Amino acid sequence: MEIFKEYIKKRISVTDEQLELITSSYTPTTVKRKNFVLRAGEICNFEGFVKKGSFKIFYLTPNGEEHILYFAIEEWWISDIASFNDQEPAQLYIQALEDAEILVISREQKERLFHNCPQVERLFRIMSQRSQVASQHRIIAALGFTAQERYLDFIKRYPKIYPRISNLQLASYIGVSQEFLSRMKRQILKPNK
Amino acid sequence: MEIFKEYIKKRISVTDEQLELITSSYTPTTVKRKNFVLRAGEICNFEGFVKKGSFKIFYLTPNGEEHILYFAIEEWWISDIASFNDQEPAQLYIQALEDAEILVISREQKERLFHNCPQVERLFRIMSQRSQVASQHRIIAALGFTAQERYLDFIKRYPKIYPRISNLQLASYIGVSQEFLSRMKRQILKPNK
DNA sequence: CGTCTATTTGAATGTACTCAAAAGCGGTGG
DNA sequence: CCACCGCTTTTGAGTACATTCAAATAGACG
Numbered sequence: 001m002e003i004f005k006e007y008i009k010k011r012i013s014v015t016d017e018q019l020e021l022i023t024s025s026y027t028p029t030t031v032k033r034k035n036f037v038l039r040a041g042e043i044c045n046f047e048g049f050v051k052k053g054s055f056k057i058f059y060l061t062p063n064g065e066e067h068i069l070y071f072a073i074e075e076w077w078i079s080d081i082a083s084f085n086d087q088e089p090a091q092l093y094i095q096a097l098e099d100a101e102i103l104v105i106s107r108e109q110k111e112r113l114f115h116n117c118p119q120v121e122r123l124f125r126i127m128s129q130r131s132q133v134a135s136q137h138r139i140i141a142a143l144g145f146t147a148q149e150r151y152l153d154f155i156k157r158y159p160k161i162y163p164r165i166s167n168l169q170l171a172s173y174i175g176v177s178q179e180f181l182s183r184m185k186r187q188i189l190k191p192n193k
Numbered sequence: 194m195e196i197f198k199e200y201i202k203k204r205i206s207v208t209d210e211q212l213e214l215i216t217s218s219y220t221p222t223t224v225k226r227k228n229f230v231l232r233a234g235e236i237c238n239f240e241g242f243v244k245k246g247s248f249k250i251f252y253l254t255p256n257g258e259e260h261i262l263y264f265a266i267e268e269w270w271i272s273d274i275a276s277f278n279d280q281e282p283a284q285l286y287i288q289a290l291e292d293a294e295i296l297v298i299s300r301e302q303k304e305r306l307f308h309n310c311p312q313v314e315r316l317f318r319i320m321s322q323r324s325q326v327a328s329q330h331r332i333i334a335a336l337g338f339t340a341q342e343r344y345l346d347f348i349k350r351y352p353k354i355y356p357r358i359s360n361l362q363l364a365s366y367i368g369v370s371q372e373f374l375s376r377m378k379r380q381i382l383k384p385n386k
Numbered sequence: 387c388g389t390c391t392a393t394t395t396g397a398a399t400g401t402a403c404t405c406a407a408a409a410g411c412g413g414t415g416g
Numbered sequence: 417c418c419a420c421c422g423c424t425t426t427t428g429a430g431t432a433c434a435t436t437c438a439a440a441t442a443g444a445c446g
Binding site: 146147176177179180183 | 402404
Binding site: 059061065067069081082085114118121122124125126128129131132133135136138139140142143144174175 | 254260278307321322325329333335336367368
């Protein structure tokens with residue numbers, strides 16, 4: 001739980017009791033590699049904080065192509081926000097890439113927590129705005145960068161994630177075929193030829 | 194101010210006094226077509242609610258290509274969140290596409306408002322999460338859709354915005370050249386030939 | 387009516403994709 | 417310890433989607 005407490009204290013000022021109240025609202029869970037914590041169509045009734053391990057959050061097109069929205073490693077959150085907030089069917093899949101430990105909270109528990117500790121509202125406002133900034137960068141990259149620029153941008157921005165995922169996953173994240181990613185990597189190593 | 198009050202009441206429950214407190218924290222301003230309210234490099238010291246008119250929020254690449262992140266019409270917000278929150282140089286430009294009226298608030302005023310009326314924190318948490326969902330859709334569209342799918346998706350999602358912008362702006366939003374957008378439109382109207 | 391801007395068309399080019407096959411790599415069992 | 421299996425990565429060839437640059441056309445405004 002330490003990592004979660006540090007995460008909170010870094011972002012909002014809380015008393016020890018409030019910190020206790022917050023962390024006690026979350027339930028520790030383990031997830032095995034390759035297992036899903038959410039599938040499109042289900043109602044997402046949880047929000048999870050990643051304590052350990054990694055996940056991919058992705059969208060599946062009607063013809064079965066997988067597009068990874070983001071990877072979640074330690075200190076990231078996993079959920080389908082739209083589904084969690086509005087209790088509508090999820091659009092996203094969330095799957096563990098490594099054995100993982102997460103802290104989960106339900107919609108009701110979270111509302112109760114907001115009520116009992118209003119600072120939490122602030123924590124999530126701040127967190128959400130940060131994600132928003134990251135998403136904006138991603139949109140700019142997706143629309144304006146070449147495939148190679150998106151690749152280099154990813155490894156620069158997420159050096160911690162990069163070594164933990166396969167080429168196939170990375171290709172899906174930056175929006176290229178795995179074959180083309182392979183060609184790009186060669187070309188970056190050997191600019192001649 | 195009515196449109197702003199309605200906007201708030203639709204999203205959080207507030208007393209009349211609180212509503213008054215919130216709206217009185219904002220200052221009405223007018224902006225002429227083509228004028229900038231923010232340029233990259235500046236510190237964004239405001240957040241604005243669009244009462245009337247339209248804006249484009251865009252990013253300029255080192256070689257001068259313009260990539261539109263989003264259009265803001267009535268009831269949308271304009272700001273460079275990262276710059277506004279962390280007082281760092283803005284990455285974005287915000288320019289009026291039509292004569293506009295906005296309600297603006299400064300960083301200090303907003304912090305004061307959060308302090309005096311904690312529900313506002315909730316309002317922004319909700320709003321920010323909604324933007325987050327929209328951004329996620331945009332990422333999926335940018336990475337997984339063809340240019341034509343992105344075009345059709347835009348006019349379906351934003352039928353109110355579509356008639357108010359030029360082809361050049363739309364092309365920049367969906368990430369294609371204006372020539373190609375023109376060709377797509379023809380092909381959609383006349384699938385033969 | 388002329389000027390300025392926005393849109394469309396044409397031709398050549400490039401970036402990234404698809405499909406198919408080969409090569410590499412890690413684990414497991416004999 | 418090596419052989420085999422499954423999975424990931426690389427290579428090759430042909431193709432498609434979208435771009436660039438240049439020029440023509442259409443629209444809007446004074």
